[in-house]
Amino acid sequence: MLAPLPKETVYEARERSRRASRRLLLLLVVLYVVFFNMLAFVAALALAVGAPDHGTQVLGAVSRYIARHFWSLNGLLSLCGAFVAFLHYQMARSRELDSLLSIVKAAPADPKDEYHARFINIVHEAEAATGIRPIRAVVLASTGSNTFSMADGEGRAAIGATEGLLSRLDRQELSAVVAHEAAHLVHEDSSLATTVASLTAPFEATAASMKAALEHRPRAYGRHRGGVGLAAFLVWLVASLQVLVMRLLAMALSRGREYMADAAAVRMCKDPLALAEALGKISRRHRGALDIPQSFNSLFILNPDIFRLDEHSGVVAEVFSTHPPIAERIRRLLAWARAELPAGEKSEARAREGPPAPEPRDYYVKKDGEWAGPYTPSQMLALGLLSPRAWIVNPDKEMKRAADEPTLLPLLHERVAGRVAGRACPRCKVSLVAAKYEGAPVLRCAFCHGYLLPAGVLERVLTRDDRAFSREEIETARLWRARAQERDVLLKEGDASLVCPLCQSIMIASFHTQLTRVVVDRCRNPECRALWCDGGELETMQIILAETAREAEGGRQRERP
Amino acid sequence: MGFIITLAVLVGGAVVVVLYVIAVYNKLVGYRVEVDNSWSQIDVQLKRRSDLIPNLVETVKGYMQHERGTLEAVVAARARATGATNLPERMKAEGEISGLLGRLLAVWENYPDLKANQNAMQLQEELTSTENRISYSRGHYNDVTANYNTLVQRFPSNIVAGMTGFSVRPYFQIAEAEKAVPQVKF
Structure with missing residues (x-):
């Protein structure tokens, strides 16, 4: 169901997101401790069972020992787990913005380039809107379309975009996208994502080393290899499961945060159509895959791995992707755009679902400073002349922005929605409506x-x-x-x-x-x-x-x- | 014995109250700094716009024959804003500039020659961005002020605020300038 647009200030939004993060981190630490216990017990048990000569003796001794010292052992392991978690948290927070940026190969935007200059300006606007300053504007040398935001433990922040995105989006769309990224910064999502990713790291390392031990050196342990092999296998199994659980949690977190950022972006730049349009463009036109380490995926507005599941709905797709389906994000944005329409225009939008009425012909539209026409609305749409900010003259000879014209607005909505599904006429190559x-x-x-x-x-x-x-x-x-x-x-x-x-x-x-x-x-x-x-x-x-x-x-x- | 317990409770209570007062006071100071800071950001942006205006008039006056009056009004409002002695007067002038610039930016696209002019293109981008920054800064100032005012007015922090001389700050409201309606020209 559509959540109403949050009416909160930047501060309230940050507080809310901090509360959510704290709850999640607490859950993670508890999970962490439990996981550590599981790993250690599994290893101890497997070793005991696997020892061939005095297996039963040792097993008996181990189980008696565990039974006697259960709580102190448990406490010790929990402390170990919490300590490792804390170390990783500190390490994650201490990575500097520059080193993070160099991992994704981002370079500072070039103020001499016109498109970059516009981007820098828009990032400055985001500074004004969020009060976070400075935010660095960085660019990825890729023809794909994507944006990301990053912040380190010291609060240094950056918003990045690909070259492809900077050239393809117009000013409103770019503003909306930057607002989305700025919202991530306000919510402090990037440091949270980094933290969660680094919390998963020790389990990944355990699983990887156990796998290596299983594959490469089964003979090295001599007559104990049966026991060692079993132990390694069990530890690997448990650690892999734990990695999976951590990743699923991280993904669920990331999906929720994307919706929150969309909502905050709309609140900031008050232009849900522009954000919907931008998402449509990013997903439809050359989206491009980026060479980014997997743990950074959730920092981007669209998953940089082209991953089929992302665009599918259903439980499996939902659980296994870092980003919510774009169609669903756009649906929510359009619902906000529609909610802002006066009541009369809403019924207009609904009335379109009847049989096709003959379209009024006499629309003129401003194209490169010249008036072009007459067109019908869908012709303008197909020619790509219609954007929410385009100047048009309607059959009553009134000049307005296309978004202010009640007959055109539903078309603009449809175009944004249609773009995602995105298709061109096989004969004429103009987009289908x-x-x-x-x-x-x-x-x-x-x-x-x-x-x-x-x-x-x-x-x-x-x-x-x-x-x-x-x-x-x-x-x-x-x-x-x-x-x-x-x-x-x-x-x-x-x-x-x-x-x-x-x-x-x-x-x-x-x-x-x-x-x-x-x-x-x-x-x-x-x-x-x-x-x-x-x-x-x-x-x-x-x-x-x-x-x-x-x-x-x-x-x-x-x-x- | 009873005396000692009473004393302990009293001292304990006093310590808690003092700690609370210190915490609230520090929070108030922090919020007030934020309010002042975001006010100064609006100021920075207004200054930036003020610096852009002579350049604007110089660049577009040759092209925008129909907008002579608007341009003159912008220059006059700028003079009033810089010469203003009190805040309301200055904000009124700045509000007028916002309205007039909004109108100029709206009709900008009616001048193909302007769109061909590299300098004018950059100027348009700078003006648009500055206008946006002003309105965003204003929004942010109001957010920060709301945060601060809530703490000043809410019980029991209002007692601390009253004792230490923190008062409610006004919000920044500008009468929305009348929407520019461009003329149809074929």
Whole structure:
């Protein structure tokens, strides 16, 4: 469920996040102590059992010893565990920002470069908004799109972005993204993430060394190798399980923090659409994988490893990823954007779900300082002219920002949502717009009026007849049918195959049925099976089927007396 | 015996109260420093904007023929802000500058020549950023002040604040400048 936008000050936000962190650290330390106990007992028991000659004797002695000194042993081990945890915590906190930055290979932003200068300015704005200063602006030399924030134990902070991101986002979007990173700094997420990562380290080391012992030197222990081998195996098993538990905890923590940062960013720059748009762009356009150590992943706005699970929903995906699914993040952002609309416009946005009304044509939009038009809204959208800040003139000759125009706002919402799923028309290569065709979700190209139907949607559309067809459409369908009956229509060989906008597989042209003989392109990927209908084809199919059904009905009635 | 216990309780109580007073006092001092500090940050940004204005007027006056009046009003408001003797007067002038600059930035895109001018592009970026920083600093100042005021007013810390002379700080409110409505020109 959507959490309401936090109405707290920067301080309250920081306090809240500190409380959450303290609870978590406490839990971690308890876990740590328990884990240490487990490791030691497993090792002792395994050694005792494994010793071949006097196994039972030793086992008896060990168990008696453990029973007698249970609490003092336990206390000793717990102290050891807590001490190691403390050492690691201190080590994690003492790493300096410069050394952290050099691990991810970040360089300071260059104020002579225009894009960098803008980024530096925006980071200064983040300083003003959070009161954390200075925040260093650093850049990763990568064409991918990602951003991160880092802070060390001394409170030195940095916000970084890739070159690709700096060039692709406009000012509002970059501001929103930087605000998200600044929110991480306010919440002190990066030091927490580093701490948790370093707390996992001793278990990782234990598991790794046990694995090495098992693989490489089984003979070195002579006649005790059975016992040593078993002990090593058990310790490895337990340590690996513990690593898994720690990682899962770290991931759960990281996911929660991402949502919190999104909310705080919206509160800071008051522009949920821009952040949604930026997330869409980052995930859709060349996202790029970065060569980053795994423990740093949670510092980035999107997971730098391209990891399939990230974009899937479901329990497994949720548990095993450091970042929440982008679609879900965008959904929440859009809900905030919608919540800010006045009531009248909300119903406007809902009303769009009916059958497609003819679009008003007379929109003009400002492009590179010149007015261009007239366009329909979806044409502007497909041409990439429409952004929330674009100046437009509506049919009533009023000039406003696109985001202030009630008929365009829902389109902007859809574009942001559509971008994530992100697809271009296989014919015209402009982005497809999410639309409803007779109530079924389809993607529509605003130029060639072709439709992309996910698997199963065609069947739904063909069984529905909510839509009245124009005379022109009916004429086209009848003409096609007449030609089809003359066996005039053949599949054109050698046509370049289309590429499925959903899964990038090849699409194969085939007749929809011998009855309609309409040529549609079906995606070859058996898990996708999306269908592309060029402009008019979908309508033609519907009309032919409807007419055939009517004739059959009529024929049957005629046969009956 | 009873006397000793009473004494111990009294002394213990007194120590707790003194410790509490010290803690609250230190917290108040820390918060007040933050309030002053974030106020000075607003000041830094206002100064920065003030320094940008002559450059702005110089750069755009050749292009923005229709905005002569706005530019003159900006210069006049700047003069009033720098010459102001008291805070409310100065803030009123600064608020006017914000409104006027917002209007200029909104119509900026109507001048293709300006967009071709490298210097003007940089200036636009600097102005936008400075305006943002001012409004963010203001928001942050209000956050910090809310934090401080809460401590000053809340029981029982208000007793300590009253004894040691901490008083409530005013919030920084600027009347939102009227939204600039650009003219349609084809």
